[in-house]
């Protein structure tokens with residue numbers, strides 16, 4: 624089972640968008656996918672509940688409840704964990720211990736980036752990115768590539784000690800689809816396909832993580 628933890632201390636950076644998008648992608652790819660929602664706000668749970676009647680549902684499990692592990696079917700192939708804003712690396716320790724990869728969404732603003740850096744330092748101190756710890760990938764989110772702010776943000780994030788696994792552009796598609804229990808990968812219009820391509824680098828990064836996991840496991 625590949626386990627992907629989505630986390631940042633920063634609120635509103637796209638954790639649930641990334642978690643639901645990934646879980647939806649995995650389900651559409653035929654993988655038995657479970658979304659663990661550790662956020663009492665329940666955005667991921669609400670997304671999954673709107674998806675129950677589709678051919679590719681995603682099981683949401685409340686990660687704030689004791690015994691959540693018992694609700695995850697044994698044959699699960701992809702576990703995606705959504706976490707709340709304000710999480711500190713030490714709050715995430717039990718999740719980090721089971722994760723193969725940690726994805727940290729980052730918005731292209733100085734305020735967001737400054738707030739993210741101490742979280743990344745704490746992640747490193749908690750063992751993420753080390754030989755036996757989970758891989759860490761950054762995901763630039765809500766980018767407007769034609770703006771100086773986004774260009775500067777990407778240039779700066781590329782100097783950080785973790786790889787930029789993907790750069791997702793700003794699009795109303797994310798806002799609309801989230802409310803419908805859908806993700807980009809449920810649609811095939813030309814406009815949506817252009818945004819799907821933003822995720823390609825992330826999928827290839829995750830495939831690499833999965834290969835390493837299999838080799839060492």
Ligand SMILES: Nc1ncnc2c1ncn2[C@@H]1O[C@H](COP(=O)(O)OP(=O)(O)OP(=O)(O)O)[C@@H](O)[C@H]1O
Pocket residue numbers: 633634635636637638639640641662664666706707708764765766791792793794795797798799801
């Ligand atoms: N790439 C994007 N383009 C446009 N809107 C986006 C994008 N990513 C996320 N959003 C929107 O930004 C808002 C915050 O995203 P999201 O809820 O995923 O963040 P979050 O980190 O989970 O927030 P919280 O910290 O409250 O849990 C939502 O309205 C979402 O639809």
Ligand SMILES: [Mg+2]
Pocket residue numbers: 638639640662666705706707
């Ligand atoms: Mg959220």
